[in-house]
Amino acid sequence: MGLHTTALPDFPWDSLAPFAATARAHPGGIVDLSVGTPVDPTPxxxxxxxxxxxxxxxxxxxxxxxxxxxxxxxxxxxxxxxxxxxxxxxxxxxxxxxxxxxxxxxxxxxxxxxxxxxxxxxxxxxxxxxxxxxxxxxxxxxxxxxxxxxxxxxxxxxxxxxxxxxxxxxxxxxxxxxxxxxxxxxxxxxxxxxxxxxxxxxxxxxxxxxxxxxxxxxxxxxxxxxxxxxxxxxxxxxxxxxxxxxxxxxxxxxxxxxxxxxxxxxxxxxxxxxxxxxxDAHVAEQRDRYAVRRELLAGALEGAGYVVDGSEAGLYLWVRPEGGQDCWQTVADLAGQGILVAPGSFYTGGPSEHVRVALTAADVRVREAAQRLLGA
Ligand SMILES: Cc1ncc(COP(=O)(O)O)c(C=O)c1O
Missing domain, CATH: 3.40.640.10 (Type I PLP-dependent aspartate aminotransferase-like (Major domain))
Structure with missing residues (x-):
């Protein structure tokens, strides 16, 4: 019997597990910016x-x-x-x-x-x-x-x-x-x-x-x-x-x-x-929270030699290193700093120079990521 699932790609997030383990081993703990799952309270x-x-x-x-x-x-x-x-x-x-x-x-x-x-x-x-x-x-x-x-x-x-x-x-x-x-x-x-x-x-x-x-x-x-x-x-x-x-x-x-x-x-x-x-009030409040996190993360990433492309709206920064390298190397580099992001290849179906950085972490964790990126 042929199940439809045989036609489906492997579930991509499983391949991120080793990098999550690396990031979790950071002395300051993991800052998980991979899956864009909301972390603030339901209004x-x-x-x-x-x-x-x-x-x-x-x-x-x-x-x-x-x-x-x-x-x-x-x-x-x-x-x-x-x-x-x-x-x-x-x-x-x-x-x-x-x-x-x-x-x-x-x-x-x-x-x-x-x-x-x-x-x-x-x-x-x-x-x-x-x-x-x-x-x-x-x-x-x-x-x-x-x-x-x-x-x-x-x-x-x-x-x-x-x-x-x-x-x-x-x-x-x-x-x-x-x-x-x-x-x-x-x-x-x-x-x-x-x-x-x-x-x-x-x-x-x-x-x-x-x-x-x-x-x-x-x-x-x-x-x-x-x-x-x-x-x-x-x-x-x-x-x-x-x-x-x-x-x-x-x-x-x-x-x-x-x-x-x-x-x-x-x-x-x-x-x-x-x-x-x-x-509409709670939506504006939530947008303000993400605006602060976005500012912090974009500034720190740029300060650390990354480029933010597109990202005109939404919950993510689409990021590549200035020098250019495959996304998995960037995932590894950032995991070494305890920061977990998603490789662009999850979204392109092929190679990518980008990684996706979600804005969905608590303020204190986002500040921690920014400090690590800037070597502070
Ligand atoms: C573009 C896009 N569409 C749809 C969804 C699915 O969201 P939900 O099933 O929570 O409505 C997501 C979730 O990340 C998304 O990024």
């Missing part, structure tokens, strides 16, 4: 909403409560420049990773269909294509060349701001990609989970644009979806809380499939999401 107002909904004997609705979907619609209008979204075209997901990994399958894609995703990228876009038996096509241009040159492109993943490199797509670029995809009937899905963490002055001033922005879609979401996760913006990774929104017909098909499969966000989590989406 009180969100926890309170979860607890208030803890009595939950019945099945929750797969489509999400109308309160949750209205909160998503209001959030899009208030913070993402997307007014007038149809609440029926919103669907909560159990975190966003499961959706990323299964969307090509739910769409019925398979052999002969191409799934385009960014390069470098979060590896799960590739995994989703492989699980469906579709052809994974990494692209560094948002898929424009693939859309124009191939006849098999059915799905284009965008990730703006990008993990790992923090690249942001502007309105013009998004509009060009959506127009090219519409010409061939391909679906564009933009994973926007870092949208509320802008750093470059342009994105702080303008906001990171959503693919559902009317300047991108012409006010018609046909053929376009946005995916958003509360894991990072609300320190909610443990709740598994995300949603997808956009093209009503596609969301409707996903809803039908997910109803059959029992893929439902738990009721108390739906209540917590509703509270989290209605509050």
């Amino acid at each position: 009180a107002l969100v926890r309170e909403a979860l607890v208030a909904a803890a009595d939950s004997p019945g099945y929750p609705t797969t489509h999400g409560t109308s309160e949750l979907r209205e909160a998503v619609v209001a959030w899009f209008a208030r913070t993402r420049g997307v007014p007038g979204l149809d609440p029926a075209a919103v669907l909560p997901t159990v975190g966003s990773k499961e959706l990323v990994a299964t969307l090509p399958s739910w769409l019925g894609l398979g052999a002969g269909d191409a799934v385009v995703f960014p390069e470098p990228a979060y590896p799960t876009y590739d995994v989703g294509a492989l699980l469906a038996g579709a052809t994974p096509v990494p692209a560094s241009d948002g898929g424009l060349a693939a859309l124009r040159e191939r006849s098999d492109v059915r799905l284009v993943w965008l990730n703006s701001p990008g993990n790992p490199d923090g690249r942001v797509l502007g309105v013009e670029q998004l509009a060009e990609i959506v127009a090219a995809a519409r010409e061939v009937g391909a679906l564009v899905v933009s994973d926007e989970c870092y949208a509320e963490l802008p750093w470059a002055p342009r994105w702080v001033a303008e906001g990171v644009p959503s693919v559902l922005d009317p300047r991108v879609t012409g006010g018609d979401p046909t053929g376009v979806l946005a995916v958003y996760s509360l894991s990072k913006r609300s320190n909610l990774a443990g709740y598994r809380a995300a949603f997808v929104a956009g093209d009503p017909a596609v969301v409707g098909r996903l809803l039908e499939a997910r109803k059959h499969a029992g893929l439902i966000v738990p009721g108390p989590v739906q209540a917590a999401m509703t509270a989290a989406l209605a509050d």
